[in-house]
Amino acid sequence: MININLSADTILLISIAINVILVVAVVAIYVYQKKISFKLQVANEELKNAPQIRARAEKILEDAKAKSQEIISQAVTLNSQSMQSLNQALEKATNEQIMAYKQALENGKGESVKTLSNISKDIQNAALEEVQAFKNNLQQEVAKSQLEVQKRLEADFKSVDTQVEEYKKKRLTEVEAELNQILAKVTEDLLGKSLRISDHQELVMKSLQEAKQKNVF
Amino acid sequence: MYSEILRYAKTDEEKELLVKEVELLLESIYKTTEENFDNVLKTKVRSGVAVAIRDALNSNKIEIGKLLTDLQSEIKKLVPMRITLAIEPTEEMLEEMYNYITKHVTGIYLVVSVNKALIGGMTIEFKGKFYDFSLKEKLGKMNIMISK
Numbered sequence: 020m021i022n023i024n025l026s027a028d029t030i031l032l033i034s035i036a037i038n039v040i041l042v043v044a045v046v047a048i049y050v051y052q053k054k055i056s057f058k059l060q061v062a063n064e065e066l067k068n069a070p071q072i073r074a075r076a077e078k079i080l081e082d083a084k085a086k087s088q089e090i091i092s093q094a095v096t097l098n099s100q101s102m103q104s105l106n107q108a109l110e111k112a113t114n115e116q117i118m119a120y121k122q123a124l125e126n127g128k129g130e131s132v133k134t135l136s137n138i139s140k141d142i143q144n145a146a147l148e149e150v151q152a153f154k155n156n157l158q159q160e161v162a163k164s165q166l167e168v169q170k171r172l173e174a175d176f177k178s179v180d181t182q183v184e185e186y187k188k189k190r191l192t193e194v195e196a197e198l199n200q201i202l203a204k205v206t207e208d209l210l211g212k213s214l215r216i217s218d219h220q221e222l223v224m225k226s227l228q229e230a231k232q233k234n235v236f
Numbered sequence: 237m238y239s240e241i242l243r244y245a246k247t248d249e250e251k252e253l254l255v256k257e258v259e260l261l262l263e264s265i266y267k268t269t270e271e272n273f274d275n276v277l278k279t280k281v282r283s284g285v286a287v288a289i290r291d292a293l294n295s296n297k298i299e300i301g302k303l304l305t306d307l308q309s310e311i312k313k314l315v316p317m318r319i320t321l322a323i324e325p326t327e328e329m330l331e332e333m334y335n336y337i338t339k340h341v342t343g344i345y346l347v348v349s350v351n352k353a354l355i356g357g358m359t360i361e362f363k364g365k366f367y368d369f370s371l372k373e374k375l376g377k378m379n380i381m382i383s384k
Contacts, residue, residue, distance in 0.1 A: 199376070202375075214322075214355075214356055216323070216326065216329075218356070219321070219322060219323050219329075219356055220326075220328070220329050220332070222356040222357045222358075222371060223321060223325075223329060223333060223356075223357065223358050224332065224333070224336065225357070225369075226357040226358045226369035226370075227333060227336050227337065227358075227369075228336075229369050230360055230367060230369060231340055233367070235360055235362060235365075235367050236317070236337060236340055236341040236344075236362060
């Protein structure tokens with residue numbers, strides 16, 4: 020296991036380089052095959068002319084095939100190893116990045132929590148101040164209202180008290196008047212029935228004497 | 237001179253009677269028939285009035301016509317004293333009242349009415365003024381004093 024510590028840029032460069040190599044290899048193979056094809060064409064031409072040449076060409080062709088397969092195999096091997104290294108590097112880089120992100124995230128989270136905590140405290144303080152102010156206002160308003168209500172109640176009570184007194188006086192006057200009427204009526208009935216003519220005459224003469232004393236005549 | 241005759245005008249009714257009696261007597265002065273002065277005085281005038289007129293004629297040596305016309309003037313001068321009682325007065329009551337009043341004031345006649353609500357006593361209306369001497373008034377005052 021190869022332990023490679025590479026950055027993402029380096030890995031990118033390596034990847035590009037490998038690709039370039041592969042492309043070069045493929046181009047080389049392609050050029051070589053073209054050459055071989057040309058040679059085969061020449062050889063075929065020669066084969067038409069001579070079976071020995073054909074055999075030699077076939078051999079050359081076989082060799083070329085083997086050579087090309089070897090080159091291709093080497094290129095594939097190289098490519099496989101590179102890919103493995105690349106994958107490992109990528110995995111490591113990814114892991115590191117993930118770790119870095121995690122760390123940053125943790126740090127950020129901590130900061131956020133701290134910030135949020137501070138914000139929460141600020142909000143709490145502001146809310147408490149608001150509540151205290153509201154409470155004070157409410158207390159003042161309640162006290163004011165209580166005073167108003169008390170004043171109004173006192174005024175109403177005075178008014179009602181006056182009305183009750185007036186009503187009492189009125190009713191007493193009425194009751195007295197009724198009593199007087201009843202008394203007068205009873206007296207009238209009793210006296211009217213019980214007075215004799217002589218009593219009436221005596222009362223009349225007393226009335227006349229009183230009238231004289233008051234200079235009526 | 238006329239006070240004895242005017243005593244027969246104690247009340248408004250008596251006063252009207254006296255007015256009519258004097259008119260009849262005046263009319264009879266110049267008649268020689270049965271309706272002459274003496275007959276009318278005997279038959280159409282209350283006995284007391286007749287006696288009082290004769291006494292006035294005898295004691296004052298005055299002409300009948302003048303006496304009667306003066307009497308008419310005196311009757312017209314009479315002032316009413318309106319009295320309200322709790323009961324219908326008897327003749328005796330009226331007499332006693334009139335005598336008492338005319339001891340102190342002359343030239344009046346009584347206009348009597350009844351109001352049982354007064355209970356007793358009387359009210360007097362005289363020369364535009366009203367006075368209440370009734371038992372009802374006294375009881376009313378007593379009630380006011382009690383209620384105070």
